Amino acid sequence: MPHKVATVFSMHSMQSKLPQVGTTIFTVMSKMAAEHGAINLSQGFPDFDCPDRLRELVSEHLNGRKNQYPPMAGILPLREEIAAKVHGLYGAQVCPENEVTVTSGATEALFDAIQATVGVGDEVILFDPAYDCYDPAIRLAGATPVRLPLSLPDYSIDFEALARAITPRTRMVMINSPHNPCGSVLSAEDLDKLAETIRGHAIVVLSDEVYEHMVFDEQSHASVLGHDELREKSFAVFSFGKTYHATGWKLAYCVAPPSFTAEFRKVHQFVTFTSVSFLQYALADYMHECPQHATELASFYQAKRDRFCELLAPSRFRFMPSAGTYFQLADYSAISDEDDMTFVTRLTREQGVAAIPLSPFYGVSTHLSDNPAQTTKPESRIIRFCFCKEDATLESAAKILCAL
Numbered sequence: 001m002p003h004k005v006a007t008v009f010s011m012h013s014m015q016s017k018l019p020q021v022g023t024t025i026f027t028v029m030s031k032m033a034a035e036h037g038a039i040n041l042s043q044g045f046p047d048f049d050c051p052d053r054l055r056e057l058v059s060e061h062l063n064g065r066k067n068q069y070p071p072m073a074g075i076l077p078l079r080e081e082i083a084a085k086v087h088g089l090y091g092a093q094v095c096p097e098n099e100v101t102v103t104s105g106a107t108e109a110l111f112d113a114i115q116a117t118v119g120v121g122d123e124v125i126l127f128d129p130a131y132d133c134y135d136p137a138i139r140l141a142g143a144t145p146v147r148l149p150l151s152l153p154d155y156s157i158d159f160e161a162l163a164r165a166i167t168p169r170t171r172m173v174m175i176n177s178p179h180n181p182c183g184s185v186l187s188a189e190d191l192d193k194l195a196e197t198i199r200g201h202a203i204v205v206l207s208d209e210v211y212e213h214m215v216f217d218e219q220s221h222a223s224v225l226g227h228d229e230l231r232e233k234s235f236a237v238f239s240f241g242k243t244y245h246a247t248g249w250k251l252a253y254c255v256a257p258p259s260f261t262a263e264f265r266k267v268h269q270f271v272t273f274t275s276v277s278f279l280q281y282a283l284a285d286y287m288h289e290c291p292q293h294a295t296e297l298a299s300f301y302q303a304k305r306d307r308f309c310e311l312l313a314p315s316r317f318r319f320m321p322s323a324g325t326y327f328q329l330a331d332y333s334a335i336s337d338e339d340d341m342t343f344v345t346r347l348t349r350e351q352g353v354a355a356i357p358l359s360p361f362y363g364v365s366t367h368l369s370d371n372p373a374q375t376t377k378p379e380s381r382i383i384r385f386c387f388c389k390e391d392a393t394l395e396s397a398a399k400i401l402c403a404l
Contacts, residue, residue, distance in 0.1 A: 025360040033354035039397045042354040046388040050246040057282035066278040074102025078284040090226035098258040104272040105250035106210045106239045111137045113206050113235040116263040118143040122171035129361030147363040155184040159193045172204045178211040178324025181384045185324040188222045195229045210239035211325040213297040308387040311398030326388035333381040335404050353397045356384040
């Protein structure tokens with residue numbers, strides 16, 4: 001019998017689909033923090049556990065044999081709880097059967113929405129600094145990211161610039177509120193301006209709202225689901241992990257009109273198909289038993305923001321208290337003239353506190369008139385701290401930061 005000739009496939013011959021993408025900055029900084037025993041205020045996860053009752057329900061359903069495939073779109077009791085929550089918060093009537101889909105984290109939901117909507121030759125507008133999973137998902141769909149800088153100092157959308165950036169190829173606009181990494185929030189008036197700007201264009205909105213319950217200073221979260229015009233042309237993405245202090249569960253959901261959801265699920269079924277069954281049952285029960293957890297989250301995290309800002313006040317960092325999320329930006333220009341990556345590396349290795357540089361969240365704009373290859377990153381020295389930590393953790397970190 002003749003020998004088959006084996007074809008040796010060399011990695012050197014593989015053409016990367018994402019040649020400019022490396023390891024995410026969150027992995028880099030958390031790894032560095034662990035290696036140097038630093039206090040980790042970089043990656044956005046709490047150092048406290050999820051609610052006791054929620055963990056009890058997880059155990060009950062795990063031991064109650066809820067361990068097989070659940071429905072592809074998520075278990076119906078959980079989708080019904082989501083629909084009830086959306087109606088209670090935003091006044092929108094959504095159908096749990098054909099408008100709500102449970103996903104394995106918000107990153108998957110964002111990816112599914114992009115893959116379901118855009119393709120080769122399309123353009124997707126996003127605003128810098130932008131969460132790092134947006135751009136690669138757009139490129140993997142064969143579309144072109146069009147990156148517009150948010151306006152300083154409040155990181156707001158320049159709607160005139162948005163209007164100028166729209167072309168016949170624009171298929172999607174991505175928004176993120178409350179905003180990671182900046183902590184800024186969109187108002188109801190901002191959503192009105194967005195609706196007006198894209199009116200008359202065949203543009204879909206992808207709204208990343210994973211920090212919906214973390215809006216501070218007596219302000220309310222403005223969701224596309226509460227805007228009659230935008231709701232009909234939007235995917236809205238939310239996170240159980242952020243809301244219930246369980247980021248490692250990687251559970252989220254997407255709410256969208258029936259025709260959008262149908263296309264979304266075509267992608268979802270071949271990305272993860274479904275999400276962990278016993279966690280879904282536990283969350284459905286907990287949302288029904290303890291709805292106050294979500295509504296009290298803003299005051300819980302505002303207290304942590306206020307405490308962290310109070311601790312950091314004597315330092316040489318300059319900052320404005322975050323309007324939302326559990327992140328706080330800080331300007332270190334009075335401390336060092338280093339670039340942000342160099343500064344956070346030294347801060348982690350030598351001082352023992354890890355933070356996130358802002359530069360990885362910026363890209364290259366294709367719509368800046370003077371130079372089409374110009375970066376959207378402004379000349380600033382700003383880093384991001386995460387304050388979803390125990391008070392003792394924040395106090396230990398602040399002691400180091402105030403000594404710089």
